Amino acid sequence: MNISLAQLSAFGREVFRQAGVSQADAATATDALLAADSWGIHTHGLKNLSGYVKRLKAGGINPLGQAWVAAEGAAWARVDGDASLGMIGSTFAMRQAIRKAEASGIGFAGLRNSCHFGAAGCYATLAADEGMIGIAMCNDTPTVAVPGALGPVLGSNPIAYAIPAGEQSVLLDIATSTVAGGKVFTAAALGESIPEGWLVDELGLPTTDPSAFPAKATLTPMAAHKGYGLALLIEILSGVLTGAALAGGILSYAYDDPSKPTNHGAAFVAIQIEAMMERAEFEKRMQSLIDEIKNAPKAAGVQQILIPGEREQKYKAKALEDGVKLPSDVWAKLVEVSASTGVDLPMN
Amino acid sequence: MNISLAQLSAFGREVFRQAGVSQADAATATDALLAADSWGIHTHGLKNLSGYVKRLKAGGINPLGQAWVAAEGAAWARVDGDASLGMIGSTFAMRQAIRKAEASGIGFAGLRNSCHFGAAGCYATLAADEGMIGIAMCNDTPTVAVPGALGPVLGSNPIAYAIPAGEQSVLLDIATSTVAGGKVFTAAALGESIPEGWLVDELGLPTTDPSAFPAKATLTPMAAHKGYGLALLIEILSGVLTGAALAGGILSYAYDDPSKPTNHGAAFVAIQIEAMMERAEFEKRMQSLIDEIKNAPKAAGVQQILIPGEREQKYKAKALEDGVKLPSDVWAKLVEVSASTGVDLPMN
Numbered sequence: 001m002n003i004s005l006a007q008l009s010a011f012g013r014e015v016f017r018q019a020g021v022s023q024a025d026a027a028t029a030t031d032a033l034l035a036a037d038s039w040g041i042h043t044h045g046l047k048n049l050s051g052y053v054k055r056l057k058a059g060g061i062n063p064l065g066q067a068w069v070a071a072e073g074a075a076w077a078r079v080d081g082d083a084s085l086g087m088i089g090s091t092f093a094m095r096q097a098i099r100k101a102e103a104s105g106i107g108f109a110g111l112r113n114s115c116h117f118g119a120a121g122c123y124a125t126l127a128a129d130e131g132m133i134g135i136a137m138c139n140d141t142p143t144v145a146v147p148g149a150l151g152p153v154l155g156s157n158p159i160a161y162a163i164p165a166g167e168q169s170v171l172l173d174i175a176t177s178t179v180a181g182g183k184v185f186t187a188a189a190l191g192e193s194i195p196e197g198w199l200v201d202e203l204g205l206p207t208t209d210p211s212a213f214p215a216k217a218t219l220t221p222m223a224a225h226k227g228y229g230l231a232l233l234i235e236i237l238s239g240v241l242t243g244a245a246l247a248g249g250i251l252s253y254a255y256d257d258p259s260k261p262t263n264h265g266a267a268f269v270a271i272q273i274e275a276m277m278e279r280a281e282f283e284k285r286m287q288s289l290i291d292e293i294k295n296a297p298k299a300a301g302v303q304q305i306l307i308p309g310e311r312e313q314k315y316k317a318k319a320l321e322d323g324v325k326l327p328s329d330v331w332a333k334l335v336e337v338s339a340s341t342g343v344d345l346p347m348n
Numbered sequence: 349m350n351i352s353l354a355q356l357s358a359f360g361r362e363v364f365r366q367a368g369v370s371q372a373d374a375a376t377a378t379d380a381l382l383a384a385d386s387w388g389i390h391t392h393g394l395k396n397l398s399g400y401v402k403r404l405k406a407g408g409i410n411p412l413g414q415a416w417v418a419a420e421g422a423a424w425a426r427v428d429g430d431a432s433l434g435m436i437g438s439t440f441a442m443r444q445a446i447r448k449a450e451a452s453g454i455g456f457a458g459l460r461n462s463c464h465f466g467a468a469g470c471y472a473t474l475a476a477d478e479g480m481i482g483i484a485m486c487n488d489t490p491t492v493a494v495p496g497a498l499g500p501v502l503g504s505n506p507i508a509y510a511i512p513a514g515e516q517s518v519l520l521d522i523a524t525s526t527v528a529g530g531k532v533f534t535a536a537a538l539g540e541s542i543p544e545g546w547l548v549d550e551l552g553l554p555t556t557d558p559s560a561f562p563a564k565a566t567l568t569p570m571a572a573h574k575g576y577g578l579a580l581l582i583e584i585l586s587g588v589l590t591g592a593a594l595a596g597g598i599l600s601y602a603y604d605d606p607s608k609p610t611n612h613g614a615a616f617v618a619i620q621i622e623a624m625m626e627r628a629e630f631e632k633r634m635q636s637l638i639d640e641i642k643n644a645p646k647a648a649g650v651q652q653i654l655i656p657g658e659r660e661q662k663y664k665a666k667a668l669e670d671g672v673k674l675p676s677d678v679w680a681k682l683v684e685v686s687a688s689t690g691v692d693l694p695m696n
Contacts, residue, residue: 071624073452073623074452074453075422075423075453075454075455076452076454076619076624078625104421104424104452105421105422105424107423108619110624133584133585146644146653147653148647148652148654149641149644149645149647149650150644150645150647151645153640153641153653154641161577161581163584170580172577172580172581178571203648204647204648223526225522226520226570227571228656229656232520232641232656233509233511236481236634237481237619239633239637240630240633240634240637241619241621241624241630246636246637248640269454271456271585273589275421276421276424276589277589277591282589286584286588288594289583289584289587289594289595292594292596293501296494296497296498296499296501297497297498299497299552300498300551300552304496305494305496305497306495308573308577308580
């Protein structure tokens with residue numbers, strides 16, 4: 001059954017409202033989650049409503065929290081999320097980065113005292129929607145091993161960027177682990193095995209059993225020391241420089257005491273293209289690069305080479321037209337949150 | 349035979365002087381190359397002198413080129429390298445980024461009309477030496493396939509960062525390919541085979557023969573679509589936004605007509621830590637994170653978990669004390685450049 005984005009949005013907003021979030025913040029948070037669902041990234045969309053609601057009700061997320069600028073300069077801001085929803089503090093912080101970039105060409109905003117923020121790509125896209133280059137990243141509770149370690153040391157510390165390019169944006173949203181934890185949870189929920197290389201078990205050996213994660217298995221960093229190094233940069237920009245919790249000091253929004261703030265950190269960069277180059281020239285150069293990539297000779301059996309974000313934007317165009325068919329594990333979570341909040345399930 | 353850094357520096361400077369480079373620029377360029385050698389990254393150090401000299405003599409690199417600021421704002425600068433050595437334009441551009449970060453908290457500098465710049469980590473380190481976070485990246489002539497493509501589409505587009513952390517810096521310098529092309533060349537020069545996964549051949553199949561690269565084999569992107577996406581971001585920041593050549597439009601500094609400028613692009617970011625956080629607090633937080641990582645439980649047989657840059661900084665400390673033992677392929681290149689320039693080889 002396909003459900004329209006409008007129906008899903010109304011459901012999300014009402015769930016947040018029931019949990020004590022203001023109308024404006026409920027809309028902001030729902031928009032961020034629904035962006036992920038509209039791209040087909042259901043691991044980071046409305047599926048997580050139930051986890052957020054649990055923390056909102058227990059007090060670990062403050063439903064009335066108001067993100068605020070703790071310090072700022074010409075091209076930077078340090079934002080305190082006030083233990084509000086990660087989507088609220090992150091949207092606020094990226095808007096600060098955009099404001100700084102409007103004034104100075106580039107803007108950096110760090111965020112402390114936040115929570116799990118959903119998909120990093122949602123915030124990068126806020127900048128692209130303003131004609132800017134947007135970059136978003138965050139730290140998270142450890143689920144990823146580093147080379148030489150036995151067990152989790154750093155979070156899956158994702159990074160996303162979005163860049164305007166004529167009719168569509170280039171969009172990349174990746175975990176610095178080999179895969180995001182959400183993909184492992186989805187495989188476990190669907191009873192599927194996972195490829196070797198995604199997880200190592202308690203002895204540091206590869207395992208294909210997703211149900212072992214996270215208690216008895218650990219994600220691997222992408223490209224070994226390279227993913228480790230990038231995850232560390234993200235930890236430093238999101239955590240060390242912002243005043244947020246670091247690595248093992250960050251609570252899991254899903255597993256740890258829901259009455260305590262998780263104190264996630266995040267970092268956002270906006271770059272104002274027009275300060276540095278005529279917009280038309282930039283777009284022409286982007287198109288030339290995209291054309292060169294798409295026209296490259298293809299491997300056997302390959303129909304087309306995809307630009308990052310191309311699949312997501314096709315999915316979104318279809319979602320706007322036809323609505324979204326939610327995977328069964330996501331639907332099960334919506335049923336659960338509907339039951340716990342009394343908000344009617346979204347219908348076609 | 350170990351050779352002191354002072355001897356190697358004198359050799360590098362004299363080679364550049366013989367090729368028409370000013371005394372100041374010869375020192376700057378040599379410093380950048382020697383930084384890589386001092387870290388044990390000999391693929392990006394003095395080994396490449398012969399290639400640079402060839403282009404300096406043929407006119408593709410302008411020995412008297414003067415990098416200049418083509419446009420700037422509160423927190424950004426667009427630098428034109430004037431077809432000078434990549435090390436000259438890149439050092440100049442990172443200094444612009446640092447200057448902007450001093451004023452505004454963060455600084456971005458784009459560089460066009462440059463050439464192969466050696467190791468990205470050298471420029472990131474310039475910022476760390478000023479107590480800032482430094483990030484450096486560049487585009488390059490295509491040597492890396494993207495998912496679905498048969499053959500090279502993007503360069504190995506490296507990214508490096510350096511972050512002050514008390515006595516030492518955290519330093520990461522990686523290609524966004526599975527490995528850097530320099531490692532393949534080194535294996536070929538030493539007659540060694542390479543692991544599967546580094547290269548694909550003309551049919552898109554894995555090959556372990558390094559001599560096939562680059563004419564008949566192509567590097568793979570690290571972590572598949574993730575490395576592709578990061579390489580594309582680097583291409584856009586270094587190339588699209590700066591006005592440099594893009595992808596296939598960039599000449600190879602080693603293989604293409606040495607009389608023509610390569611028009612490489614690069615991008616540099618500096619973040620002023622002290623604007624955002626007391627330096628002592630930042631360093632304390634860095635130390636806490638480093639301690640947590642190093643104290644994590646270790647896999648069987650692992651003595652210690654390394655922080656990115658730790659190996660390089662140990663190598664450098666030893667190099668300062670005992671000098672450097674250059675690999676045979678590097679020494680062979682120095683012999684070649686000594687013969688072609690008449691500059692005496694460095695001695696112990």
